[in-house]
Amino acid sequence: MKKLRLFVLLLILVTLSSLIPTYGLEPIDLPEPPAPSEPEKPSFIVCIDPGHQAKGDGKSEAVAPGSGQRKARVSSGTAGVATKKAEYVVNLEASMILKQLLEEKGYTVYMTRESHDVNISNAERAEFANQKGAQMTIRIHCDSIGNSGKTGATLLVPSKTSKYTSGIYEKSNAYAESLKTALKEKGVKVNGIFERGDMTGFNWSRVPVVIFEMGFMSNYNEDRMLSDPSYQHKLMEAVVEALDMYRDNEQ
Numbered sequence: 001m002k003k004l005r006l007f008v009l010l011l012i013l014v015t016l017s018s019l020i021p022t023y024g025l026e027p028i029d030l031p032e033p034p035a036p037s038e039p040e041k042p043s044f045i046v047c048i049d050p051g052h053q054a055k056g057d058g059k060s061e062a063v064a065p066g067s068g069q070r071k072a073r074v075s076s077g078t079a080g081v082a083t084k085k086a087e088y089v090v091n092l093e094a095s096m097i098l099k100q101l102l103e104e105k106g107y108t109v110y111m112t113r114e115s116h117d118v119n120i121s122n123a124e125r126a127e128f129a130n131q132k133g134a135q136m137t138i139r140i141h142c143d144s145i146g147n148s149g150k151t152g153a154t155l156l157v158p159s160k161t162s163k164y165t166s167g168i169y170e171k172s173n174a175y176a177e178s179l180k181t182a183l184k185e186k187g188v189k190v191n192g193i194f195e196r197g198d199m200t201g202f203n204w205s206r207v208p209v210v211i212f213e214m215g216f217m218s219n220y221n222e223d224r225m226l227s228d229p230s231y232q233h234k235l236m237e238a239v240v241e242a243l244d245m246y247r248d249n250e251q
Contacts, residue, residue: 043108044247047134049125049201050095051141051211052077052088054116061123064164064203071200073121078144080223087142087217088116090226094214095140097229098236105240110134126204136175136246137209138239139201142226144218151222152189153235155180156211159197164204169195171208174249179210179242186238212239 052075060070077087095111102109110132112125120128129137143154157172158165165172176193183190196202202209214235215222225231 047129047137049139050091080217122200154213158202162197182238182242
């Protein structure tokens with residue numbers, strides 16, 4: 001009798017459960033969890049030094065820490081034979097383009113100057129980059145020479161034999177090689193990479209540094225090109241592409 005009652009009770013429960021509405025109880029398709037993202041690369045610190053300034057400062061400073069040799073703190077640079085534009089103006093124009101391009105790619109950028117009305121010596125510019133922990137300092141300049149037929153970009157790096165710069169030569173030269181390649185790929189003539197042991201801005205630097213002489217303002221055609229925003233952009237694109245190559249090799 002007990003078994004019969006249990007059977008009847010179970011039958012009733014099964015029957016009732018079939019009458020309960022099931023809306024809202026359908027299985028839900030849950031989205032798959034996102035794939036783990038790659039960790040972000042740490043920001044690469046670049047210091048841009050637009051060469052020269054509106055007014056030179058003829059007061060002297062030591063060419064290297066502890067050196068008895070002295071040079072003028074900073075000059076106002078040269079000027080274009082065709083445009084008559086001052087070099088310090090062209091340097092800053094190109095540098096501001098470079099700053100924007102680098103920041104768009106996630107670089108951390110520090111500028112030694114963003115106006116012409118400053119007085120910052122070459123040693124002070126180097127110390128600024130040191131204090132910011134720059135992983136590369138790029139000093140933007142233009143060239144000038146008595147030979148008006150001379151053209152092309154020139155890259156200067158610290159001396160590998162100088163006691164002041166031997167420690168930063170290797171990385172400075174590695175970036176200069178990358179920049180030389182990037183410029184040539186864009187059809188820009190490069191005169192070469194040259195070591196300098198007499199430059200205050202190199203001797204005071206504790207971080208890798210390259211001077212990019214963009215071209216000769218003493219050549220009529222190249223002077224006009226150096227003031228052309230599209231040509232400045234082309235040159236600065238090469239600077240960024242070279243930094244990308246250098247950074248990837250370093251990491």
